[in-house]
Amino acid sequence: MKKIYVIGAGVEGQEGFSGRALELVGRAEILFGGERLLALFPDFAGETVVIGSNLGEIVERLRKNERRAVVLASGDPLFFGVGRYLLRNLPEEEFEFVPNVSSVQYAFAKIKEPWDDAVFISAHGRGLKGAVDRIVANDKAAVLTDEDNTPAAIAAELIERGRDGYAAWVCENLGTAEEKIIETDVKGLLEIEAAPLNVLILIKEYEAGGDEYVPTLGIPDEEFSTIKKLITKEEIRVVTLAKLKLRHDMTLWDLGAGSGSVSIEADHLLPNGRIFAVERNPQCIEFIKENLNKFNARHVTLIEGEAPACLETLPDPDRVFIGGSGGNLWDILEAVDGRLPAGGRVVLNAVTLDTLTAANEYFDNAGYQVEVTTINIARTRPLTDYKMFEAYNPVYIITGLKE
Structure with a gap:
């Protein structure tokens, strides 16, 4: 069986080649490589072929070639190099790779x-x-x-x-x-x-003396920069994330991200995933940027725009959280339904019966399994003489499972 040797050139020129690599080049009858690499062998006696943007032509030459062939590459040919392309287009048993020190x-x-x-x-x-x-x-x-x-x-x-x-x-x-x-x-x-x-x-680099954020569920609301009341309360956040049933490698859309609190809490639950925080309000956008930086969110991308128009360029979601719809709830749900795979989940937080009714109606018509959970929260007031509870408006958490 014919062999194609793919040899990596070190960053130091010809002296960076091993003895075996130089021997393989010396025995070759046809030598492929970029102009800079071919110039390392000015006395090569066989045929030389320049590799540029003509990778398809190179593959065809190699497929038909019966002579001893060597392909010169930079560093490690399988590290962002030509090796990946060659393996996709020719049988792997024809290749032997001889790596060198990469530029990285x-x-x-x-x-x-x-x-x-x-x-x-x-x-x-x-x-x-x-x-x-x-x-x-x-x-x-x-x-x-x-x-x-x-x-x-x-x-x-x-x-x-x-x-x-x-x-x-x-x-x-x-x-x-x-x-x-x-x-x-x-x-x-x-x-x-x-x-x-x-x-x-x-x-x-972390700021000297600064504390690195340790991921937890239920970050206190006051830790986030936000417009007053435009934040998903910490208890609601925890239940919402539970209803989303996130897996480590999923893609999450956070629509109407507000302060970005849900995206930030989801960040450490998706170590191999991606989160897109979508927001149209310029003031909220600035707060989201502050919060992403403060909490060192690693997998969150801020999308500045109005849903559903700005969703077209995003990768398809596995999970969708809707914290705010800006009056476009039906259009947003239709756009989400067109992109969400079977088994995907949509979780929506509503504080009004109008939103609850509209979401429930859409999910019923679209054939989703629907669950609604009502959360009533009351917290003790700090710094008061008596332990009094302060009640918050009930929140309806609507979960739609696409079948």
């Missing part, structure tokens, strides 16, 4: 920082918002940027989300005479025009 590994060595606890992100593959979603969900990230999703663009998105508490290193042109490593912070990244070849490393 080299960058961490240069800044003298362990990298086994980092996440690795390609901005080219995920896009700006997807890349930043992963960054804010972790304490340490290495990002392979591109010409559009630059370190400055990533910094601007982090700042927009109020998530700029990272130390930053821009590692440029690694292994070349132009190698440069710039240490800064997220705001400093805005001033840097990075070289096209760079690795961005971000490490979360």
